[in-house]
Amino acid sequence: MARKTTNTNTDAPARRITAARSVSKTAAPKMPPKTAAPKTAAASKIAPASKTASPSRKAPASKGAAARLAAEAVEASAPVRRRAVANAAAAEHGRTVAAWSAAEVVEAFTRFARRDPEPQGELDHSDAYTLLVAVVLSAQATDVGVNKATRGLFAAASTPSAMVALGEEEVARHIRTLGLYKGKAKNVVDLSRLLLERHGGQVPADRAALEALPGVGRKTANVVLNIAFGIPTIAVDTHLFRVANRTGLAPGATPLEVETGLEAKIPDRFKLHAHHWLILHGRYVCKARLPDCPACIISDLCRWSGKTTL
Numbered sequence: 001m002a003r004k005t006t007n008t009n010t011d012a013p014a015r016r017i018t019a020a021r022s023v024s025k026t027a028a029p030k031m032p033p034k035t036a037a038p039k040t041a042a043a044s045k046i047a048p049a050s051k052t053a054s055p056s057r058k059a060p061a062s063k064g065a066a067a068r069l070a071a072e073a074v075e076a077s078a079p080v081r082r083r084a085v086a087n088a089a090a091a092e093h094g095r096t097v098a099a100w101s102a103a104e105v106v107e108a109f110t111r112f113a114r115r116d117p118e119p120q121g122e123l124d125h126s127d128a129y130t131l132l133v134a135v136v137l138s139a140q141a142t143d144v145g146v147n148k149a150t151r152g153l154f155a156a157a158s159t160p161s162a163m164v165a166l167g168e169e170e171v172a173r174h175i176r177t178l179g180l181y182k183g184k185a186k187n188v189v190d191l192s193r194l195l196l197e198r199h200g201g202q203v204p205a206d207r208a209a210l211e212a213l214p215g216v217g218r219k220t221a222n223v224v225l226n227i228a229f230g231i232p233t234i235a236v237d238t239h240l241f242r243v244a245n246r247t248g249l250a251p252g253a254t255p256l257e258v259e260t261g262l263e264a265k266i267p268d269r270f271k272l273h274a275h276h277w278l279i280l281h282g283r284y285v286c287k288a289r290l291p292d293c294p295a296c297i298i299s300d301l302c303r304w305s306g307k308t309t310l
């Protein structure tokens, strides 16, 4: 399947990128774990370290849309603190495990690629500009929540000039369901103004230029460079951080340390999609509170000592 193209002409009429889900629908997860077995939390238990899940275990079926949405809702409603605790435990554990061999890394990403050759992000957008805005809004928010907020926002303004004209107050009104919405509204209007002043209304395909925009940090820049411009960056969010540490693939105490480790270990041919494979794996399988190890396609490679069983 051809990779989607992104219109970087930010003042052009907004178009829904074909690979993105229809905005008219509630944002359903784009890539459910295709081997994941629906399973209630109560049905899982923590396995002793010596009794890990069989790598060859097959999940009975893909999760249905309702189950996926329910799982997303549960995960989204989990306190940020709970995820932070899980990630801290993962980072602690990551320091103690044996490093992956090059062959193991290739094996893991070969499996991800086989399962989902063209992984997609889950933030609705129509071009590089709307992607940038969506990613800026996604801090401390779920993709589902951001998609709900941007549906109205992008209908009102989908270009930098239209966003500036809309103004901070109106932007805030559209995104008021998101945490930190007042600060985010200011950043969106300010970055739109700067795109017009510095870049002719275009989103620059340059890390330094992106990070110079308000509300744009390294992770946001990496996402935009990867999705909008096809640059093989690896954005480390909370899910990647946890997966990299739990598995031992790229242990690190900080997102940058994990990013550097992943860059060094993942072969170039897998780098473009590595971010999406790992983020979706962390979101739907290697979840913070209760990883779904029986449905995990890399459980035999994973170094996590607290794997769950059916």
Ligand code: SF4
Pocket (backbone or CB within 6 Å): 246, 247, 285, 286, 287, 291, 292, 293, 296, 297, 298, 299, 300, 302, 303, 304, 307, 308
């Ligand atoms: S779900 Fe996570 S912790 Fe469990 S086996 Fe897979 S990668 Fe390891």
